[in-house]
Amino acid sequence: MKFLFIILLTFLSLTSNADTKFYSKFSPNQGDEAFEIIYEKVKSSKNFVYATIYSWSDKGITDSFKEALEKGVEVKIVLHPSLAKKASIQKIAKELEELGADLKIAKMNMHEKFVLIDDNFVVNSSANMSGGAKTKYSENFIYHSNESIEGKALLVQFKKEFIILWNSAKDIFTKGETIAEKLPLETLQNLPESSDVTLYSSSMNFKVTENKVTSSAYKQGKYYTLSRNGGVKNQTWLVRDAILKNIKAAKMNIYLSLNHFNIRDISDALIDAVKRGVEVKLAVDNQEFKTRINNKEMTPQFVSDWKKIEGNSKKTAPVRVKYYSHLPSPRYWLLNHHKFILIDYDQENLDGTTLISGSYNLSKTAEHNQFDNMVVYKTIRNERIFKSFMKEFNSLWSWNRDSKDLPKEEFINQFTDLKDDTSVSLHMKEAISLNWDEVLKLRRKVSSFAKGIFKGLYSHKDCLYYDIKKQAFWGCPR
Structure with a gap:
């Protein structure tokens, strides 16, 4: 009996600790808190801060980088190419590099949004470094530490991802400095490392090779060349295929919260899931609403195909739109900017639940023309984030609706x-x-x-x- 009691205490301790190692926050309600966690982690860094940035207007993260640099911390940032052309960002780049930072321009669109610190912390998010992401949009942030086996594995995966992005990027020269140093990588094999928490990135659709020291690319800081697996016409779909595999394995439910949905194969897989009795729900952004099928946005395609399923023609499709504009404009966005999928959520038994979340919109652009990621979370040890994402989905589903589920x-x-x-x-x-x-x-x-x-x-x-x-x-x- 005493032996069983010790085992029970050990199990409770492990699951309790797991709760502190993977946790999440959501904008807009927790936006300030979510950003403050990132600021504090950057400021308290001791060795390095590595960041990927698509959009940058938040002063708090800039100040945090500066504080880390003033302590002698190594700061490296990979920027979205068009972002690097903005005068405001060029000014920030100069200020940071004068303090010792290194900034580079990604080979193609840099849409990933993660910050890696000291091999012991990483935050991966749907949110850009902007005021809108903090206070207006629906966003998610997942924080990971090295205090668990899964956390350590994921930190290794994100560090490898950053090194590939960094070593294939072009240096920014602001003060006549030499090219930023190459980061070491043990192997150039660029594939997902399967575990209970696995990173899938669009960069994995590319073969990594080293450039010669004498090449012009190398002298620009581009130490690696990324070439498309399968070529332009037949490039691999590594992230999409991982998503499809999990959708096709679903037994009970699939809940998607999406900003953009442009992949027909995924829409078809969701319809197949409905036909086999799986509950499927989509919470989408205003931009996804279209009055006609256009073979581009897949939300109207899903609605049409769902209506064609026997018995559904007069029913309401399980799709809800975060509606805020008759035609959305970036000036007035209140985005549902999430990119997550929750599969087989069972409040009583979360051991079979899967969460897929990251920066990857369901689109060919995300897969082939920019850097994006999705992390797949499995097992009961991720119970806390499963519950928090289910709560967030339900919040989006009932946004400003009454107790009878009618629009207020x-x-x-x-x-x-x-x-x-x-x-x-x-x-x-x-x-x-x-x-x-x-x-x-x-x-x-x-x-x-x-x-x-x-x-x-x-x-x-x-x-x-x-x-x-x-x-x-x-x-x-x-």
Whole structure:
């Protein structure tokens, strides 16, 4: 009996410790806290900080890098190519490099968003380093430490990923310095390292080879060349295939929260899952709503195919849109910027649950034209993040809906109330979760009294209002 009691205490201790090693935060409600964790980890670093950045307007992370540098910490950052052309980022790059940092420009679009610190901490996220990601968008952050076997394995995987990104990137020269140093890598084999927590990256669709020291590429800091496995026409789909494998293995449910969904194979796999009795739900961003199938966005394709399943033609498709604009503009985004999939969630038995989360939108662009990642989490040791992501999905599913699961009237009315009795708003300050039929109903209602609003909307999406009497857009940027 005493022996069994000791085993029970040991198990409880292990599962309790696991809770502290993998944990998550979500914007916008926890956005400030989520960013503060990153700031504090960077500031308290002792040896190195490695970061990949797609969008950068957050002063807090800049100040954190500076504080780390002032302590003598090695700071290396790989930037999205177009970001490096911005005057504000060039200024920051110069300031950081004067303090000892090294910045490089990625070989192709740098869409990954992770920060790796001292071989003992990494945060992987859907969020960019921006104010919107902190306070307006729906985002997730997963924090990992080296205090578990899984954490140590994942840290090794992320470090290898950063080294490949770094060694294939072009150096930024701001003060006449020599090229930034090459980071050492034991093997150039670029494949996922299977474990209960596994990193899959679009970089793994490329073969890694070393450039000659005498080559012009090497002298630009590009120590590695990445060549497409299978070539341009037949390039491998490593991340997509990992996602498909898990969708096809689903037995009970699949919950997806998405910003962009452009891969037909995944839509078809979800429809097959529905046909075999798996519950499938999609919580998507406003940008995914389209009135017609266009063979690009797959959310309307999924809705159409779901309706064609026997018995579903008159039912409401299990898709909800985070709706905040009649046509979204980056000026007024309230994005559902998540990219996660939760599979076989069972509150009573989470041992069979899988979470897939990272920076990878479900698109060919994410797979072949930019650097993106997804991490696959399995086993009961990830129970805490499974529960937190299920809670986040449910929050998005019921965003500003009432206890009867109906849209709250005050949030629906914001789309139809008139400013000065003449103008309807195009963009809202509050989002609401609407199913496909509810969106269509709302748009029909708006169209009935605001004649012509949707006809010219695409070229006027940056405007604020539509005058129903003049049938003209106004509040447009100059």
